[in-house]
Amino acid sequence: xxxxxxxxxxxxxxxxxxxxxxxxxxxxxxxxxxxxxxxxxxxxxxxxxxxxxxxxxxxxxxxxxxxxxxxxxxxxxxxxxxxxxxxxxxxxxxxxxxxxxxxxxxxxxxxxxxxxxxxxxxxxxxxxxxxxxxxxxxxx
Numbered sequence: 332x333x334x335x336x337x338x339x340x341x342x343x344x345x346x347x348x349x350x351x352x353x354x355x356x357x358x359x360x361x362x363x364x365x366x367x368x369x370x371x372x373x374x375x376x377x378x379x380x381x382x383x384x385x386x387x388x389x390x391x392x393x394x395x396x397x398x399x400x401x402x403x404x405x406x407x408x409x410x411x412x413x414x415x416x417x418x419x420x421x422x423x424x425x426x427x428x429x430x431x432x433x434x435x436x437x438x439x440x441x442x443x444x445x446x447x448x449x450x451x452x453x454x455x456x457x458x459x460x461x462x463x464x465x466x467x468x469x470x471x
Contacts, residue, residue: 333449334358336377338368338394339412340386344434348381348412348441355442365389369397372404379448384413384423392426399427399456406453410444412436427456 335357339345342363349359360375362368366388372380380398382391389397391411398404411423414434423431430444 332356332358333378334360334375335445336360336362336368336372336375336380338362338365338380338382338386338391340364340383344383351438351441352381352445355446357445363387365391365394365397368394372398372407373401376403377407378452379445380407380409381445382409382411384411384415391428392422395423395426395428406455408448408451408454410448412441429456 335352337345337348337359339348340363345361349361352359360371360377362371364387369389382394384391395409398407398409408429411428411431412434416431416433429448432441432444
């Protein structure tokens with residue numbers, strides 16, 4: 332069973348994501364801000380991190396950069412789910428996000444992206460990396 336860390340400050344959205352991912356067979360860990368998510372990632376080594384962009388203490392981009400700098404977390408797949416990005420925004424890719432989904436995101440699309448990253452497993456995220464789907468564009 333895969334472990335998915337959800338970094339989301341909106342409790343209603345966090346509850347929906349937790350239910351959706353749990354029903355898909357994953358163990359879900361939730362944190363309400365980026366700093367707590369980073370600390371939880373260091374402690375629990377999730378298989379995938381699903382993060383919001385706008386959060387207190389550390390936003391999703393800062394969280395992703397912290398994960399990429401940490402030697403034991405650097406290859407962890409990260410998905411950003413946000414209502415504040417626009418298609419073509421390059422900030423998430425530059426930070427090392429593997430996939431970006433815009434809120435509201437269809438449940439089946441979210442499950443498929445998380446599963447694809449789980450199937451790929453840990454992988455490099457440097458500029459030359461072709462292992463990260465990444466450089467997937469921002470999508471609805």
